[in-house]
Amino acid sequence: xxxxxxxxxKSFQSSLHHPRVxxxxxxxLGTVVVICFLTGLYSxxxxxxxxxxxxxxxxxxxxxxTQGVHVVSGTIAVPLLLAKLWTVYPKLFAKLPWPPSxxxxxxxxxxxxxxxxxxxxxxxLFIGFLNTLQWYPWPFPFRQTHYAxxxxxxxxxxxxxxxKLPLIRANWRxxxxxxxxxxxxxxxxxxxxxxxxxxxxxxAVVGITSVxxxxxxxxxxxxxxxxxxxxxxxxxxxxxxxxxxxxxxxDDNWRFTVKGPRELSYTLEELQQLPQSRSALPIACVEGWxxxxxxxxxxxxxxxxxxxAPAHSRVRVVSMEKGGFYATSELPEQFAADSLTLLAxxxxxxxxxxDHGFPARIIAPNRPGVLQTKWVHRLEVIA
Amino acid sequence: xxxxxxxxxxxxxxxxxGVWKLATTxxxxxxxxxxxxxxxxxxxxxxxxxxxxxxxxxxxxRWASRPDGHRTVGAIRTTLLYVGxxxxxxxxxxxxxxxxxxxxxxxxxxxxxxxxxxATIIAAGIVGYLIASRSAGNALRPATSAVVAxxxxxxxxxxxxxxYE
Numbered sequence: 375x376x377x378x379x380x381x382x383x384k385s386f387q388s389s390l391h392h393p394r395v396x397x398x399x400x401x402x403l404g405t406v407v408v409i410c411f412l413t414g415l416y417s418x419x420x421x422x423x424x425x426x427x428x429x430x431x432x433x434x435x436x437x438x439x440t441q442g443v444h445v446v447s448g449t450i451a452v453p454l455l456l457a458k459l460w461t462v463y464p465k466l467f468a469k470l471p472w473p474p475s476x477x478x479x480x481x482x483x484x485x486x487x488x489x490x491x492x493x494x495x496x497x498x499l500f501i502g503f504l505n506t507l508q509w510y511p512w513p514f515p516f517r518q519t520h521y522a523x524x525x526x527x528x529x530x531x532x533x534x535x536x537x538k539l540p541l542i543r544a545n546w547r548x549x550x551x552x553x554x555x556x557x558x559x560x561x562x563x564x565x566x567x568x569x570x571x572x573x574x575x576x577x578a579v580v581g582i583t584s585v586x587x588x589x590x591x592x593x594x595x596x597x598x599x600x601x602x603x604x605x606x607x608x609x610x611x612x613x614x615x616x617x618x619x620x621x622x623x624x625d626d627n628w629r630f631t632v633k634g635p636r637e638l639s640y641t642l643e644e645l646q647q648l649p650q651s652r653s654a655l656p657i658a659c660v661e662g663w664x665x666x667x668x669x670x671x672x673x674x675x676x677x678x679x680x681x682x683a684p685a686h687s688r689v690r691v692v693s694m695e696k697g698g699f700y701a702t703s704e705l706p707e708q709f710a711a712d713s714l715t716l717l718a719x720x721x722x723x724x725x726x727x728x729d730h731g732f733p734a735r736i737i738a739p740n741r742p743g744v745l746q747t748k749w750v751h752r753l754e755v756i757a
Numbered sequence: 758x759x760x761x762x763x764x765x766x767x768x769x770x771x772x773x774x775g776v777w778k779l780a781t782t783x784x785x786x787x788x789x790x791x792x793x794x795x796x797x798x799x800x801x802x803x804x805x806x807x808x809x810x811x812x813x814x815x816x817x818x819r820w821a822s823r824p825d826g827h828r829t830v831g832a833i834r835t836t837l838l839y840v841g842x843x844x845x846x847x848x849x850x851x852x853x854x855x856x857x858x859x860x861x862x863x864x865x866x867x868x869x870x871x872x873x874x875x876a877t878i879i880a881a882g883i884v885g886y887l888i889a890s891r892s893a894g895n896a897l898r899p900a901t902s903a904v905v906a907x908x909x910x911x912x913x914x915x916x917x918x919x920x921y922e
Contacts, residue, residue: 388814453842459807466803489799490772496798504849508858512794514787522778529772536764564818572835576842583843583874597870598846600863611861618858729859 386464389552390569396461397545398570402577403454404531406447407495411528413444417660418521420742423706431712434739438658441742442588445662448502449584449598453576455495457569484537491530498523506661507600508613587663601663607727610657610665613743616728620696621749624733630717634681634755642733646719648672653714659743669737671718674710674753683755686711691736692752703747704756705738714739717750806845813837829886836882840875847871 419427420437430436471478498520505516512519535542551566586596590603606612616622630645632638640648651673658664678687686707695701709715715738719726726732731748738746779788814834821830850867857863 386811388818449846452846456802456806456810456842459802460810463803463807463811487768492802493795493799496802497795500798503846507849507853508862509849509853509856513790514783514794518782519779519787519791522775522782525775525778526772527775529768529770529775532764532768532771534768536761536768539761539764568831572838575835576839579839579878580842580846584846597865597867597874598843598850600850600857601861602864605864606861612859615859 381464381467383464383468385467388564390564390566391461391464392566393541394545394549394551395566395569396458397542398566399454399458399461399573400542402574403451403458404535406451406454407527407531410444410447410451411524413440413447414521414524416440417444417742421660421744428708429706429740431709431715431739431741434714435656435658436740437742438588438656438664441658441660441662442585442664445502445506446581446585446588448499450577450581451495452499452503453573453580455499457573457576459492487530487533487537490526491534494523494527494530498527506663508661588658590665599663601661603663603665607729608667608721608724610667610721610730611659611663612729613659613661614695614698614700614748616732616749619693619698619749621694621728623728628733628751630734630751632677632681632753632755634678634683634687634753636681638677638681642719645672645717645734649676650719651676651713651716653716653718653737653739655714655737655739657737657743657746658741667737668722669716669718670720671716671734671737673713674705674715674717674736674738675713677717677753678710678755681755688756690754690756691747691750692754693747694749694751695747700744700747703736703745705736709738709741712739717753810838810841813841829890832882832886832889835885836879839878839882843874843878844871847874 417437417440420429423429471481501512501516501520504510505520510516580598582592582595583598584596585599586592586594587599587601587603593603596602601611603611624642628642630640630642649672650670653669654666655669656664656666674689675685678685678689687710688707689705689710691703691705693701705715715736717734718731718737719734721727721730726735731750734750735748736746736750779791783791817830817834817837820826847867847870850863850865851871853863854867855863
């Protein structure tokens, strides 16, 4: 019996496996990857702020936008990556140059860089998407791996562009489409413009059906999104429940304390008697979902004034949460001083639900949800 | 050449920074297993998803070479692609349905929503096909469109004519 032969580069007859198509879809994918990388970098710096980078507290909804864009751009990169791989697929079957020469070495290095790029990007999109479901079936830490792979992808992308630059330049502008006689568009229906429209359409369909977790108006059609912005206690989703955090509520002995130049201690009733302020701010999660809320509580800057701390002080926020990465957080001075930053006691007109941080939580503008610490019982003025 | 060398140099540095980050933040247990997952991602793409697309495209194109087949090929190919890509993204959602760490994660009925989405895409594909084939039909039958145009002009003339009651 004769075994089927492996395909070669020439086995793929479609005229759409063409450098012009690869250049156009590559431009789209490259743009989306860069947007995804920059917004991801911003999110990383929000959580792990280097001392040389002051992150502003305004615009208040900036993180909501950047992280929504991060997750959507990652999601629409899936059809774009597949389209790009489809276009260049015949190259996978190109013969390796032989005998060894300088040219052969260059080809091997080029292929190695593409292997790094494709493997890292495919895994990055996969783990990124599963993270939005809070599903972690892999044996390595998500955040660290996701961050490191992002740098590797961008590096490999630079190398890829360097290698392909002459081809990219030659195909940057529209060039005549040569169609093989065996597959005229009248039969195959295949044209470059048709392919571009189809790929852009696929990206649009995926985007529209998933962006609703960040844009509540599109929530009803977000059938490919793991969150619905209005589902949850008080109309807001939850990431870490009180149960998961080991918080059961408070008893009569509960006190909220501020450790500063003067020590302050309040019961919940006393906190409620302090001047209350209102902020309309979103909870914007690293997983991309976000939802606006109407918060009421005591301004952090008012508490700083009451304890005699300078207006521009950094504040450590301590939660009753047991364990977890975010049991404490730090409010940089610009966030502590912002008039919108509250020790929130109420949400959307009612007392905070336990899952939203009862009796008190931090809500600040332009911050990831994981830093909006819940179940707060102590503030410590750092400097 | 200088531009290319510069780009490649920056790329290698950025990539090495990523490798350094991996080596310093991920433990040995994870580092050893990461290449398996990277390899798995390549296998899934290059030996499953893309061949599936290539095969589907080949079958559709072959089928399109039947008499009159070319009229439907565009609509079928686009519909199949959209069904495929949305299903690929829906799979993890359906697999994890009901297994979210709290009830606000994956709160939809993802199986029902997936079926609705695919039904909508297929319906849109059929509508697109009908519109395309109708305009193609008109293009092929200039006599018909001339008849329609004459009838339309006649109708307007009648409408504009003074009415006597």
